[in-house]
Amino acid sequence: MLTIQNLHKAYQTHTVLDQVSLELPQGQVLAVLGRSGCGKTTLLKALAGLLTLDAGSINWAGESMDAVPSREREMVYLFQEPLLFPHLSVFENLAYGLRVRKEAEAQVQQKVVQMLQELELQEHAQKKPSHLSGGQRQRVAFGRAIIFLPRVLLLDEPFASLDAQSRASMQRLFLRLARKYNITALFVTHEVKEALLVGDRFAYMAAGKLQVYTSKDAFIADPQTGVRDELAFWSALEQQTTYQP
């Protein structure tokens, strides 16, 4: 269980995280919907240990993460733009985290080959990142983040730069692998449909405050999320465009 209590962060007089609390059971995905500038990235970076908080605590399985440095925290932040090692092949990018952890070579080989299959990137294993498409690069970054089974995966608009088709295929891939590897994740998105698709639980962030809902229905029903309006819009559009002979 990930337990976050009363996180607070301000830049001068500007409060960016305002008493943020949540509990997320292991293996669940929390979809966090919010507009630009509401503090979503700050929340994820705080969890990853990439910035210092003014107050609050972060616990994993009852253990405090507050004094644990970022590289030992195993709460991995996945950037919107995939950050890969440009001089390493896809295979070596995937193997990197396992090699740092000094896993036996046979295990590294076996895990990377399996991950290449999961990502459908077998034929690209020896390519450098610059020879991949944006969607393929994002898949490598995703695979590299989950291959060593981090405690929590922190996804910051991970598919925002992809075209609609690649985005849909990444969403399906994320859902399949999240279930298979029992991934605990915070998935931040601007997109209502994406939030509904990937989340087991739902939250809405505005002006540094995080509202966590007790159910999907409660998330949809809250007018501030804009979910109901957007669903109504798509439904109206569908009715308008339905072909009637």
Ligand SMILES: Nc1ncnc2c1ncn2[C@@H]1O[C@H](COP(=O)(O)OP(=O)(O)OP(=O)(O)O)[C@@H](O)[C@H]1O
């Ligand atoms: N280092 C910093 N110094 C001062 N203000 C900052 C700093 N980092 C972020 N902010 C401010 O904090 C607020 C929240 O930023 P954050 O990056 O968390 O937003 P966000 O919700 O992720 O937005 P977006 O969706 O546009 O990425 C913004 O108003 C931003 O300008």
